[in-house]
Amino acid sequence: MKSNLKIIVFCLLIFTFFTGFVAHKFYVSTTKVEYVKERKSIQIISKIFVEDLEQLLQERYSSRVQLDPKKETDLDQSYLLNYISQKLKFKINEKEAQLIYIGKEYDIDILNIYFEIEDVDSLKSIRIENKILIDLFPEQQNIIHFSNEKNKRNLILDKNHPTGLLNFN
Amino acid sequence: MKLFKLLTLVVLFLATGLGHSQEKEEERVPGHYNNNPFKQLYEEFSTPNQYRSASGAPGPAYYQQQADYVMDIELDDKNKKLMGYETITYTNNSPDVLDYLWVQLDQNMRARDSKTPLIQSSGAAPADMAGNFVNQYMGEGFDGGFNIQEVKDANGSNLVYTINRTMMRIELPESMETGDQFKFSIRWWYNINDHVNGRGRSGYEEFEDGNRAYVIAQFFPRMAVYNDVEGWQNSQFWGRDEFALVFGDYEVNITVPSDHILDGTGELQNRKEVFSKEMIKRYAQAKKSYEEPVIIVSQEEAELASKGFSTDKKTWKFKAKNVRDYAFASSRRFIWDMMAVKLGDRDVMAVSMYPKEGNPLWEDWSTKVVASTLISYSRMTFDYPYPKAISVHAKNQGMEYPMICWNYGRPDEDGTYSDRTKYGMFGVVIHEIGHNYFPMIINSDERQWTWMDEGINTFVQYIAEQDFGEKYPEAIAPNKKYPSRRGPAKNIVGYMSGDQSRIAPIMTKGLNTYNFGANGYSKPGTGLNILRETIMGRELFDYSFKTYANRWIFKHPSPEDFFRTMEDASAMDLDWFWRGWFYTTNVVDIGVQDVKKYYVTSKMNQQVKQMMNARGMKESDLPPLVYLVEENSEDFDESMRNSTLDDVTTLQEYIMDNLSPEERMNLKKPTFFYEVTFEKLGGLPMPIIAEYTYSDGSSERITYPVQIWKTSDKSVGKVIASDKEITKIVIDPDEETADIDTSNNTWPKRKKLGQFDSFKKNSIKN
Numbered sequence: 063m064k065s066n067l068k069i070i071v072f073c074l075l076i077f078t079f080f081t082g083f084v085a086h087k088f089y090v091s092t093t094k095v096e097y098v099k100e101r102k103s104i105q106i107i108s109k110i111f112v113e114d115l116e117q118l119l120q121e122r123y124s125s126r127v128q129l130d131p132k133k134e135t136d137l138d139q140s141y142l143l144n145y146i147s148q149k150l151k152f153k154i155n156e157k158e159a160q161l162i163y164i165g166k167e168y169d170i171d172i173l174n175i176y177f178e179i180e181d182v183d184s185l186k187s188i189r190i191e192n193k194i195l196i197d198l199f200p201e202q203q204n205i206i207h208f209s210n211e212k213n214k215r216n217l218i219l220d221k222n223h224p225t226g227l228l229n230f231n
Numbered sequence: 232m233k234l235f236k237l238l239t240l241v242v243l244f245l246a247t248g249l250g251h252s253q254e255k256e257e258e259r260v261p262g263h264y265n266n267n268p269f270k271q272l273y274e275e276f277s278t279p280n281q282y283r284s285a286s287g288a289p290g291p292a293y294y295q296q297q298a299d300y301v302m303d304i305e306l307d308d309k310n311k312k313l314m315g316y317e318t319i320t321y322t323n324n325s326p327d328v329l330d331y332l333w334v335q336l337d338q339n340m341r342a343r344d345s346k347t348p349l350i351q352s353s354g355a356a357p358a359d360m361a362g363n364f365v366n367q368y369m370g371e372g373f374d375g376g377f378n379i380q381e382v383k384d385a386n387g388s389n390l391v392y393t394i395n396r397t398m399m400r401i402e403l404p405e406s407m408e409t410g411d412q413f414k415f416s417i418r419w420w421y422n423i424n425d426h427v428n429g430r431g432r433s434g435y436e437e438f439e440d441g442n443r444a445y446v447i448a449q450f451f452p453r454m455a456v457y458n459d460v461e462g463w464q465n466s467q468f469w470g471r472d473e474f475a476l477v478f479g480d481y482e483v484n485i486t487v488p489s490d491h492i493l494d495g496t497g498e499l500q501n502r503k504e505v506f507s508k509e510m511i512k513r514y515a516q517a518k519k520s521y522e523e524p525v526i527i528v529s530q531e532e533a534e535l536a537s538k539g540f541s542t543d544k545k546t547w548k549f550k551a552k553n554v555r556d557y558a559f560a561s562s563r564r565f566i567w568d569m570m571a572v573k574l575g576d577r578d579v580m581a582v583s584m585y586p587k588e589g590n591p592l593w594e595d596w597s598t599k600v601v602a603s604t605l606i607s608y609s610r611m612t613f614d615y616p617y618p619k620a621i622s623v624h625a626k627n628q629g630m631e632y633p634m635i636c637w638n639y640g641r642p643d644e645d646g647t648y649s650d651r652t653k654y655g656m657f658g659v660v661i662h663e664i665g666h667n668y669f670p671m672i673i674n675s676d677e678r679q680w681t682w683m684d685e686g687i688n689t690f691v692q693y694i695a696e697q698d699f700g701e702k703y704p705e706a707i708a709p710n711k712k713y714p715s716r717r718g719p720a721k722n723i724v725g726y727m728s729g730d731q732s733r734i735a736p737i738m739t740k741g742l743n744t745y746n747f748g749a750n751g752y753s754k755p756g757t758g759l760n761i762l763r764e765t766i767m768g769r770e771l772f773d774y775s776f777k778t779y780a781n782r783w784i785f786k787h788p789s790p791e792d793f794f795r796t797m798e799d800a801s802a803m804d805l806d807w808f809w810r811g812w813f814y815t816t817n818v819v820d821i822g823v824q825d826v827k828k829y830y831v832t833s834k835m836n837q838q839v840k841q842m843m844n845a846r847g848m849k850e851s852d853l854p855p856l857v858y859l860v861e862e863n864s865e866d867f868d869e870s871m872r873n874s875t876l877d878d879v880t881t882l883q884e885y886i887m888d889n890l891s892p893e894e895r896m897n898l899k900k901p902t903f904f905y906e907v908t909f910e911k912l913g914g915l916p917m918p919i920i921a922e923y924t925y926s927d928g929s930s931e932r933i934t935y936p937v938q939i940w941k942t943s944d945k946s947v948g949k950v951i952a953s954d955k956e957i958t959k960i961v962i963d964p965d966e967e968t969a970d971i972d973t974s975n976n977t978w979p980k981r982k983k984l985g986q987f988d989s990f991k992k993n994s995i996k997n
Contacts, residue, residue: 088746092725096987105987112651130649164987165994170714171651176990205729214972216730 089114089202091194093150097185097210104179106161108150110194112173118198119145131168142166146175146194153189154182185210190217191225268817268916269807269941275814276791282459287795288782295787297322298454298477305486305544306445306561311435314420315451320479321414323407325457330406332413333457333465334399337449338421340470341431342376346396347470373424377452380418390415397468399452417452432630432637438564442537444586446625446637448558449474456676460789466678472742473677473684475670476555478785483551487561489543490536492528494567494584494621495559496634497551505547517569518578524568524598530587536563551633553616553785555674558632560584560623568594572602574614579605585624592642592656596706597622600657603702604664607695611773612668612780620667622660629659631666638663654714657706661695662688673783680790681741682813686755687793693718693760720765721966723749723757727818728971737813738790757969758812765967766918766937767803775800807916807937817914819968822975823960824910824946828862830871831904833881836860855881859904876900901952907960907978908948913971916940919947922964925955932964 093108112129119127123141128134143163152159164176192204206217208228217226279285281292302317323329340347382390382401391402407413426434426446433450435443456464456475464475487493493505502511510527517525528536540563551557564586571578583597601622605615617634625637640656642648665688669675675683693715699706700713707713716722726749727734735744737755744750763772778800779793794809811817835843835850836858843849857879860866876882886895909919919935939947951957962976970976973983984992 088748090746094986096985105985107987107990128643130651132649133647164991167990168651170654171716174986174990176987176994178987178991207725207728218730218733 089195089199090205091192091202092205092207093190093192095188095190095206095208097182097188097208099185099211102180102182104152104154104159104182104185104188106152106177106179108146108175108177108194110173110175112168112171114195114199114202115142115173118195121198129168129173149191149193149196150177151191152179153187154179155184155186156189185230187227187229187231189225189227190219192219193224196221196224267941268811268914268944269804269938270810271804272794272806272810272814275810276794277460277789279795280459283789283792285795286799287779287792287797288799289786289792292326293786294324294326294459296324296454296457296477298479299481300451300479300557301482302451302557303484303486304451306447306488306491308443308445308488308491311423311443312420313423313447313450316416316418317451318414318416319454320412321407321454322412323409325459326409327457328406328408329403329457331403332401333455333463334401334417334452335455335465335468335474335476336377336379336394336397336399336452337468337474339376339394339397340468341373341424341429343372343374345376350469373429374422375424377419377421379452380420381416383416385414385416395467398455398465419452421450423447426628427626430627432628433558436626438586438588440537441540442562442564444560444562444564444625446558446560446623448556448630448632448637451557453556454479456787458787460787461676461679464676464678468678469742471747472681472740473670475674475676475678475787478553478555478674481549481551481554481557483549483557483559484546485549485559485561486544486546488541488563489545490539490541490563491545491561492533492536492563492565492567492584493547493559493561494582494623494635495547495549496554496557496632497549498618500548500550501546505545514569517580518571520570521573522570524570524581524583524594526566526568526594528565528567530566530590530594533564533566533587539563554633555671556632558635560621560625560635560637562586566590566594568598570598570602572605572615574605574609577614579615579617580619581605582619582621583623584621588626588641589624590642591646592640592648592653593624596657597624597638597660599703599706600660600699601664603699604661604695607698608665608668608691611691611694612673612777613784615667616672616784617667620664622664629663631663631671633667633671636660636663636666657699657713658692658696658716661699662692665692665695668780672785673780674785674787675789676787677741679740680738681744681747681751682737682755683788683790683793685751686737687759689717689752689756690759690763693756717753717756718760720757720761720969723753723969724971726753727816727969731816734816736816755813758808761968762797762805762808765920766805766808767801771801771803772797811915815914818971819915819917820911820913820970820972820975821917821919821962821968822910822912822972823962823978824908824975826908826957826960826978827906829859829904829906829950830862830867830874831876831879831882832858832860832866832871832874833879834858834860834866836866837864855885857882875902899952899954901954903951903953903956905951905953905957906948907951908946909962910946910975911940911944912975916944917968917970920963920965920968921949922961923951923953923957924959924961925953926958927955929955 091108091110093106096105098105116127116129119141127138127141152161159179161177161179164178166173166175190206194204195202200221204219206219206226208215215228219226280290282290284290299320300317302315304315306313321332339345382392384390384404393400403413424431424434425437427436433446433448435445437443454477456477481497485493513525513527565584566587567584569580569582572581581598581601583593585593601620605620609615619634621635623635623637626641627639628637629639630637638659640652640659642652669688670677670684677684696713696715733745735750737750741751763769775797779796782796783792798805860871916937918937919939922930922932924930960978963970
């Protein structure tokens with residue numbers, strides 16, 4: 063198990079891009095974050111490649127994990143949510159925010175995961191830490207697309223900069 | 232004088248349009264170069280010449296080199312070694328004198344002194360597992376790379392050569408003039424890598440029973456391309472980028488353990504020596520089977536063969552005409568099936584080879600996907616000119632070579648598989664089989680221009696996927712349409728709306744792009760789909776695309792050859808699209824800025840009055856005019872709401888004086904007048920597709936050609952006259968232009984239920 067991990071980590075470091083055609087060719091996730099003021103809500107959708115996430119959960123928790131809507135067990139789901147909650151964190155106005163899990167859906171090779179942060183009366187700053195998949199894929203980039211009524215802002219989070227801050231003053 | 236004033240005034244009305252009469256204060260602005268998005272691409276394109284015509288076709292002096300190979304290859308299964316002796320006959324068709332040749336040595340990317348790992352940026356981990364640390368910092372690593380044993384001319388004399396990493400320069404004893412041929416031989420061997428654990432395009436996968444499945448490619452020293460555009464294409468191989476090669480004829484003899492099943496580029500010359508009688512019988516059946524594949528080697532037979540580990544050898548002999556490369560796959564574990572495909576008056580074989588780990592998915596679908604793909608690509612370009620196309624199942628990778636390709640898509644151990652695995656497999660088989668066209672036959676320089684093979688291929692892949700879904704609805708059920716990941720315009724929005732500092736124009740060398748998949752595959756593929764469906768229309772696009780394919784069949788096209796041909800064959804000026812979509816990172820964002828409602832009256836409005844006063848003119852100086860009054864302006868009064876064109880005296884007088892009763896009968900009587908202002912916030916022009924919905928529920932769609940933006944880059948107005956009230960305007964209702972922000976696409980502004988809200992609503996319902 064351990065030796066398997068090290069080989070994969072080592073090899074991926076060097077040859078991640080080494081194919082003529084892969085589904086995504088590059089380690090990227092995107093997270094859409096929208097502040098809806100009239101509902102005091104921050105709506106979050108993370109889109110993550112199922113293949114990468116499944117591989118990660120297998121390395122981290124159990125080789126039996128399957129992210130396949132037909133086969134996924136409650137245990138698999140709890141691994142998934144446990145992992146995401148450790149790796150995706152929000153601070154609203156510099157205070158730790160609680161992510162409420164709304165649900166998830168498979169779109170063939172992409173998993174959409176929905177979260178919400180409630181009771182955000184006003185938004186002065188938002189600090190996002192997204193370390194999803196970085197523990198297995200050092201090249202992983204987690205892109206944040208933020209929007210509210212007025213603004214659209216992007217953050218690119220990666221191994222060296224897993225946290226980003228957006229100020230709205 | 233009066234007439235002159237009148238003309239000026241009328242010109243002024245026309246020029247200013249309805250609502251835009253504010254005069255600007257003049258500031259002295261510095262001059263500038265032509266920054267119009269419609270500017271022609273003369274500065275970006277190379278000048279047409281004798282080799283490449285301005286039409287995009289090969290010019291009268293077009294040439295290409297030729298490299299013919301005779302090779303003896305031996306696979307040492309026990310020691311995981313590949314040995315080869317090759318003789319290359321190189322023909323200089325160029326007008327240039329050559330003093331040396333360049334040969335590609337791709338395997339050296341895996342050599343211990345390879346610089347590939349050195350260009351990967353890495354960070355120091357604060358802590359690491361001991362084993363990981365040893366591997367990364369203390370181990371020797373895999374001993375790969377070519378061992379070149381000899382390089383000799385036809386007389387057996389040693390040739391002087393220099394290896395610069397993945398490129399070898401061979402000194403010619405005598406310079407090659409135009410038309411000269413030079414024959415030389417190379418003897419080599421290398422250690423074959425594990426392509427699953429080491430990740431690679433070539434190598435073996437080892438199974439628990441000790442057997443290996445070899446997929447062997449980029450395995451022999453190969454001639455680099457020399458042409459009129461780049462001279463020697465000897466840009467180094469770093470691992471990710473692909474390559475361009477010279478066309479030629481191949482004679483290849485491959486020796487493997489006698490219990491291996493093997494297939495490769497070219498036509499098998501000694502079928503009777505390597506096939507059993509039963510296999511020959513089944514092969515004859517397969518040649519006549521157009522609907523279902525015929526099993527040549529069954530799973531049972533492959534399982535039996537896997538136990539043998541024969542030490543005897545067998546040689547498979549192939550000949551391939553007019554190919555740019557060679558690859559083969561060999562294993563005891565291969566199951567093999569084939570079927571025939573009719574293309575024009577020729578039959579082509581669709582072939583699959585896979586270990587039992589691929590079943591049941593592979594037995595059910597691989598060969599049918601191959602056949603369907605050949606038909607779709609033949610329709611879009613030309614009939615597949617090679618005798619066969621093979622899909623080989625290799626774990627975790629997809630890679631293309633002439634007539635043969637490796638494809639992933641492995642079911643779970645119990646034989647079940649997810650939609651992700653299934654569509655991954657369909658997609659990669661279509662894609663890699665499609666690569667037979669781009670770049671194996673239409674042979675662009677992949678190392679330089681990723682989009683010319685990957686992007687164009689991704690575009691045709693989309694069409695082939697849709698065709699496959701229509702042909703085999705049971706394969707994609709319960710979906711009604713094949714769920715293509717790349718192709719539909721709205722799927723590229725995420726990439727194009729991203730951080731500009733991490734996006735490169737498509738016209739960038741593949742190795743230097745940030746997001747290779749989106750840049751080299753999705754964006755150009757989607758762009759061509761938008762060209763076909765939205766900008767040119769299928770008829771014009773397909774004719775032009777076909778022209779490009781046929782002009783450059785078995786040749787080396789450059790980007791301009793594609794761009795120019797698409798315009799040359801369609802009479803459409805597409806420079807704005809090439810510029811915007813391929814040469815820049817601009818985005819599409821078009822919206823409805825404003826909608827104003829107008830009423831028609833014969834009473835002069837304030838705006839015109841002011842203009843008249845400023846010029847010292849009176850109403851009587853003017854001919855009868857019809858005036859438009861905006862709903863919110865001071866000229867407007869409520870009575871106008873109910874008035875019709877019949878109430879506009881000036882108009883009625885004109886009609887009575889100038890039109891016959893018959894003509895009058897046929898006049899339209901619009902009662903609603905709108906000025907719609909469209910805004911363009913993105914740098915990329917695009918046709919405006921506007922859908923107008925009326926109060927009676929009917930709707931109509933008007934497409935304003937992209938040239939609407941030619942002199943006004945930020946906003947344009949359109950007057951709509953209608954006998955019905957407009958209740959809604961939607962721009963790009965089918966999301967076919969890759970508009971990155973659709974929140975401004977609707978009037979009146981209406982927020983669509985977003986992805987989050989509709990998901991939440993549904994999950995609460997359930």
